[in-house]
Amino acid sequence: MSYYVLSSLLFAGSLLAGLLGALTGLGGGVVIIPLITLAFGIDIRYAIGASLISVIATSSGAAAAYVREGYTNIRIGMFLEVATTLGALGGAALAGLLSTGTIAVVFGIVLASTALQSLRTSHDVSGAAASDRSALRLRLNGEYPLDGLRQRYNVTGVLPGFALMLIAGGLSGLLGIGSGAVKVLAMDRIMRIPFKVSTTTSNFMIGVTAAASAGIYIARGYVAPEIAMPVMLGVLAGSLAGSRALVATRTVILRRLFAWVVIVLAAEMIFNGMTGRI
Amino acid sequence: MNEHGNTPRPQADGEIEVMLGKLLRLGVLVAAAVVAAGGLLLIISRGNWTPDYAAFHDANSPLRSVGGILREAYALRPDGIVQTGILLLVATPVLRVVFSLFAFARQRDWLYVVLTLVVLAVLSVGLAGWKT
Numbered sequence: 052m053s054y055y056v057l058s059s060l061l062f063a064g065s066l067l068a069g070l071l072g073a074l075t076g077l078g079g080g081v082v083i084i085p086l087i088t089l090a091f092g093i094d095i096r097y098a099i100g101a102s103l104i105s106v107i108a109t110s111s112g113a114a115a116a117y118v119r120e121g122y123t124n125i126r127i128g129m130f131l132e133v134a135t136t137l138g139a140l141g142g143a144a145l146a147g148l149l150s151t152g153t154i155a156v157v158f159g160i161v162l163a164s165t166a167l168q169s170l171r172t173s174h175d176v177s178g179a180a181a182s183d184r185s186a187l188r189l190r191l192n193g194e195y196p197l198d199g200l201r202q203r204y205n206v207t208g209v210l211p212g213f214a215l216m217l218i219a220g221g222l223s224g225l226l227g228i229g230s231g232a233v234k235v236l237a238m239d240r241i242m243r244i245p246f247k248v249s250t251t252t253s254n255f256m257i258g259v260t261a262a263a264s265a266g267i268y269i270a271r272g273y274v275a276p277e278i279a280m281p282v283m284l285g286v287l288a289g290s291l292a293g294s295r296a297l298v299a300t301r302t303v304i305l306r307r308l309f310a311w312v313v314i315v316l317a318a319e320m321i322f323n324g325m326t327g328r329i
Numbered sequence: 330m331n332e333h334g335n336t337p338r339p340q341a342d343g344e345i346e347v348m349l350g351k352l353l354r355l356g357v358l359v360a361a362a363v364v365a366a367g368g369l370l371l372i373i374s375r376g377n378w379t380p381d382y383a384a385f386h387d388a389n390s391p392l393r394s395v396g397g398i399l400r401e402a403y404a405l406r407p408d409g410i411v412q413t414g415i416l417l418l419v420a421t422p423v424l425r426v427v428f429s430l431f432a433f434a435r436q437r438d439w440l441y442v443v444l445t446l447v448v449l450a451v452l453s454v455g456l457a458g459w460k461t
Contacts, residue, residue, distance in 0.1 A: 055376040058368070093382040104415055108361065111353040111421050118350040125346065129429060129444055136451040140459065189440070258353075258422035259448065263455040265419045269412075270394065270458025272387030276411035277380055280368040283415070287361055 054277065057091070062281035064090070069109065069289025075306040076250075077169055077313065079286040080106045080228040081162055085316040088155070088329055093278065095151045095158075095329055099227030100273030103261050105286035106229045110258035112287060113294055117251040124193045124248055127206065127238070128255045131216045135234070135256055136263040138220025143264035146225050147271065155324030158226050163317035165232040166310040185209040186242075195248050204245050212242040224264035227273075229257040345432040349425055356421030360414050367402075367410030374407055394458065423452055 064086050065079070072079035080102050087098035117123050146154065182192050182205035191206040215237035222230040231253050238249035268274050323329045391397040392412045401409025426448055433441040 052379060053376060054378050054380055055372065057380060058372055091382075094385040096385045097382050097387075104418065107418055107422060108357055111357045111418075111425075114350070114353050118346040118353075121346065123346060125349070125429065126441060129426075129441060129448065132426075132448045133444060133451070136448055136455070140451060140455050143455065144459075259426060259452070262419050262422045263452050266456035266458050269392075269415075269419075272385075272390045272393050274392075274412070274415060275382065275387055275390075276367070276392060276408040276415070277371065278382060279415060280364055280371065280411045283418070284361060284365060284368065287357070 058277070058281045061087070061091070061278065062285040065105065065282045065285025066289040069105075069286035069291075070293040071289075071305075071309050072286075073109075073113075073290040073293025075169070075309045077165065077306075077309065078106075078229050078231050079109050079290050081165060081313055082316060083282060083286065084158060084227065085162075085320055087278070087282070089316070089319055089323070095155055096271075096273045097275050097278050099146070099154075100268045100275065101227075101279040101282040103223075103227035103265055103268055104274060104279045105283045106223075106227070107258050107261045107265065108283050108287040109290040110229060110254055110261065112291055114251075114255045114258065117254060120196070120251075122195050122247050122251040123255045124191070124195075124244070124252050125255070126189070126193070127191050127242075127244065127248075128252045130189055130191065131213065131234075131238075131252075132256050132259050134213050134216035135220030135223065135260040138217040138222075139224035139260050139263035140267070141217075142221035142224025142226070143267040144224075145221070147267075149225075151329055152324040152327055154226065155320050155329040158228075159317040159319075159321035159324065161222055161226060161228070161230075162320065163314050166313040166317065168232055168236070169306065170310050181205055181207070183207045183209055193248070195245060202245075204248070205243075207243050208241040212237045215241060220260050220263070223257070223260050224267075227264075227268070229261065231257055345429070348432075349428060352428060353421060353425055356424065357418065360418035360421065363414030363417060364411050365414075367407050367412075367414055370405075371407035371411060419456070423449075423456070426452065 068082045068086060069079040083102045084098045087093045088095050186192060186206040186209050194201040194203045219230045219233035234253035235249050238244045239246055391401060398409055398412045398416060402413040430445040433445055
């Protein structure tokens with residue numbers, strides 16, 4: 052396959068992945084790594100490098116729109132970034148020690164649970180009744196726009212939330228993904244932050260988390276410009292187009308369908324990892 | 330702790346958020362433009378080349394350090410230009426953190442100045458290409 056063909060196919064595949072990722076809220080990164088490794092037979096280390104770079108692009112691109120709307124809580128973001136960046140360093144260090152097969156299996160498991168979680172649609176929107184003491188000390192409580200008014204909310208479960216963020220950062224550094232699903236899990240379910248604030252603040256944090264491991268990936272040679280270029284441009288264009296369309300359309304069916312595609316891809320990653328094909 | 334107790338100042342926070350948003354968008358746009366320009370050159374100059382990425386072989390690539398990347402870009406090598414765009418992209422969220430540091434300092438929010446410094450310290454370890 053000439054580079055003409057390879058770069059065009061990578062761009063087209065990444066465009067589609069970015070579009071579907073944004074439309075379904077699963078993020079573009081989740082299908083990029085299976086696409087690059089399973090469909091193109093490219094070494095998973097190059098796939099992880101290219102994926103991490105595209106994660107930074109989409110996170111920063113989308114965050115620009117969200118922060119303006121006033122949902123993002125920059126104090127929650129900065130506090131939890133202490134955990135995610137530390138975790139990301141640990142994850143990136145671990146990536147250099149594990150075999151590519153093991154990484155593929157871990158990736159498949161994380162991918163499958165992300166997709167399964169997205170099939171469950173219920174979210175607790177009531178918020179925490181009272182904030183815990185550390186949330187007060189850290190001034191994490193905030194407010195967000197709701198029906199034209201500023202709705203105040205409290206934050207609880209700061210310590211367990213922080214601990215889960217270490218894991219989220221670790222997965223991001225190990226697998227080159229945004230791990231937005233784990234971040235939202237920590238903020239939405241444990242810290243009881245309103246869903247809209249959780250998702251936008253998580254997105255805000257993803258770029259910084261990924262930047263922590265990006266330097267390590269570049270130093271190891273995981274970021275090959277020939278592969279990262281079409282992937283990053285494709286995912287960025289796709290996700291920007293997808294996030295525009297998201298406002299207008301309801302995407303429940305698409306979300307279900309995509310979740311099942313992701314589960315099949317996850318199974319294939321696990322199988323190939325276990326049989327030594329990756 | 331600031332004298333306003335538990336309430337972050339919404340006015341100042343809103344201002345910061347809008348500026349942060351602009352900064353992030355600008356960074357991504359500039360980085361994407363550089364990557365696209367380098368990518369175009371890459372395709373023009375090496376389109377017929379048949380790449381082999383089935384096995385990992387870039388453990389000694391010159392494009393693994395900032396110095397190496399900038400040298401390749403200065404020599405107008407397409408892959409060096411693409412990698413420079415990628416460095417710009419990585420720098421965008423880091424700049425966002427630096428910007429937050431000044432914003433928190435202006436609000437005299439010393440707790441968050443310290444937290445931001447911790448995040449910057451961790452980022453520097455990673456960006457220095459910490460070897461394990």
